[in-house]
Amino acid sequence: MAERLFEGQDHARVYQKYRFPPQEALQKAVFSYLDRKGGAFGLALDVGCGSGQGTLLLAPRFRKVVGTDVSPAQVKEAQQAPHPDNVSYQACPAEELPFADGSVDLLTSFTAAHWFDIPRFMREAERVLAPSGCLVLTTNTLDMRLHFRDCDQELTQIFQEFRDRLNPYISDKVRLVASDYKEIFEAVPFQDKERVTDIVDKVPMTVAELVGYVQSFSMFQLYLKAHPEEARSQVQRLQDRLLKAMGTTSLETKLEFWNRQVCILASRRPIPDS
Numbered sequence: 001m002a003e004r005l006f007e008g009q010d011h012a013r014v015y016q017k018y019r020f021p022p023q024e025a026l027q028k029a030v031f032s033y034l035d036r037k038g039g040a041f042g043l044a045l046d047v048g049c050g051s052g053q054g055t056l057l058l059a060p061r062f063r064k065v066v067g068t069d070v071s072p073a074q075v076k077e078a079q080q081a082p083h084p085d086n087v088s089y090q091a092c093p094a095e096e097l098p099f100a101d102g103s104v105d106l107l108t109s110f111t112a113a114h115w116f117d118i119p120r121f122m123r124e125a126e127r128v129l130a131p132s133g134c135l136v137l138t139t140n141t142l143d144m145r146l147h148f149r150d151c152d153q154e155l156t157q158i159f160q161e162f163r164d165r166l167n168p169y170i171s172d173k174v175r176l177v178a179s180d181y182k183e184i185f186e187a188v189p190f191q192d193k194e195r196v197t198d199i200v201d202k203v204p205m206t207v208a209e210l211v212g213y214v215q216s217f218s219m220f221q222l223y224l225k226a227h228p229e230e231a232r233s234q235v236q237r238l239q240d241r242l243l244k245a246m247g248t249t250s251l252e253t254k255l256e257f258w259n260r261q262v263c264i265l266a267s268r269r270p271i272p273d274s
């Protein structure tokens with residue numbers, strides 16, 4: 001069974017405000033693969049699109065892009081955000097995609113596939129992808145570091161201590177992330193597939209943005225639901241400790257958030273016999 005999180009309107013609003021799209025290194029891995037595979041650029045589906053930050057990246061390359069998500073609240077946020085005419089959004093589960101057999105040229109999912117019912121999702125991917133279609137599944141991993149002048153270690157430690165507080169709220173599904181999507185990779189039903197596990201993006205963000213971003217984590221939202229006051233005070237403590245270690249009082253001070261990402265790249269086209 002797929003697990004239902006991210007459904008609340010407040011969570012969706014935090015998503016829209018603080019989630020950032022796939023950055024340079026991840027984009028390069030994805031788009032250079034698509035260029036290499038040379039499939040068609042008609043219809044792209046971004047499944048588990050959340051508030052649509054990753055979906056928008058596909059718009060310049062595909063005639064039509066549809067972001068889908070099981071959460072109507074996330075879809076509503078995506079629809080309300082500015083988007084080009086060739087992008088639309090639809091609420092539906094990843095395991096029942098309302099698209100015709102063989103009609104999709106690219107199926108992506110950014111930091112969402114671990115929430116799906118994987119066997120059912122893979123059957124849908126196999127059904128909707130065109131004969132030369134590609135499947136791209138990426139995720140942020142739990143390897144996260146903070147960088148600022150000479151206090152990287154201290155900041156990363158403060159951040160880690162905050163994340164340790166969230167451990168009781170980590171879903172079982174996050175095991176798939178902890179193993180770098182190994183099980184998901186094995187379930188991809190195509191012969192032509194690869195898994196890249198060392199993509200690191202360095203995302204510049206202010207302390208305010210970082211503190212907003214951590215509140216989009218599913219485990220933080222569960223913590224907030226279980227212990228609202230404690231969760232809010234831990235966020236405040238994270239913010240105060242980061243500012244102190246950085247020697248600033250301004251929430252607009254920029255630091256860098258480094259995150260390792262994993263990317264599964266697959267093509268439906270059979271590998272030619274050599």
Ligand SMILES: C[S@@+](CC[C@H](N)C(=O)[O-])C[C@H]1O[C@@H](n2cnc3c(N)ncnc32)[C@H](O)[C@@H]1O
Nearest residue numbers: 002006048049050069070071093094110112115
């Ligand atoms: C961590 S968020 C990622 C959102 C977005 N792709 C991003 O990179 O910011 C996971 C998303 O997957 C969606 N989701 C979870 N289970 C799903 C399912 N079975 N079918 C479709 N979407 C699902 C959630 O509603 C949520 O919006």
